[in-house]
Amino acid sequence: xxxxxxxxxxxxxxxxxxxxxxxxxxxxxxxxxxxxxxxxxxxxxxxxxxxxxxxxxxxxxxxxxxxxxxxxxxxxxxxxxxxxxxxxxxxxxxxxxxxxxxxxxxxxxxxxxxxxxxxxxxxxxxxxxxxxxxxxxxxxxxxxxxxx
Numbered sequence: 460x461x462x463x464x465x466x467x468x469x470x471x472x473x474x475x476x477x478x479x480x481x482x483x484x485x486x487x488x489x490x491x492x493x494x495x496x497x498x499x500x501x502x503x504x505x506x507x508x509x510x511x512x513x514x515x516x517x518x519x520x521x522x523x524x525x526x527x528x529x530x531x532x533x534x535x536x537x538x539x540x541x542x543x544x545x546x547x548x549x550x551x552x553x554x555x556x557x558x559x560x561x562x563x564x565x566x567x568x569x570x571x572x573x574x575x576x577x578x579x580x581x582x583x584x585x586x587x588x589x590x591x592x593x594x595x596x597x598x599x600x601x602x603x604x605x606x607x
Contacts, residue, residue, distance in 0.1 A: 498598025533581035
């Protein structure tokens with residue numbers, strides 16, 4: 460039996476049979492997109508937490524080096540001791556996923572803060588940095604993003 464709806468003719472069984480798989484396809488696509496967006500949100504928030512943890516660890520390392528430099532003087536032996544203390548502080552604070560990365564901080568000394576000129580003497584300021592750290596993602600792999 461044909462029915463006229465909004466200027467179009469539909470059969471009772473014909474219209475249902477043609478759209479039966481459309482809902483499943485839309486559901487699968489929307490679930491993949493939902494997981495991808497949730498994955499990006501979770502992985503990016505985890506990356507920001509890791510960035511904060513790394514910044515705190517580098518700040519503690521630089522502070523440790525600066526304290527050693529302040530107590531031992533401004534000579535080459537004091538810089539070596541300050542570098543060793545800063546690296547030891549960094550190594551003591553490395554835990555979890557940072558320990559698997561095998562990072563070593565770069566410790567630099569400067570006489571001036573702004574601009575920071577590495578190697579200028581006598582050293583007063585200490586800067587600790589890490590060149591690269593690629594965090595492995597969890598859920599963003601659904602859309603092909605493996606590291607942040």
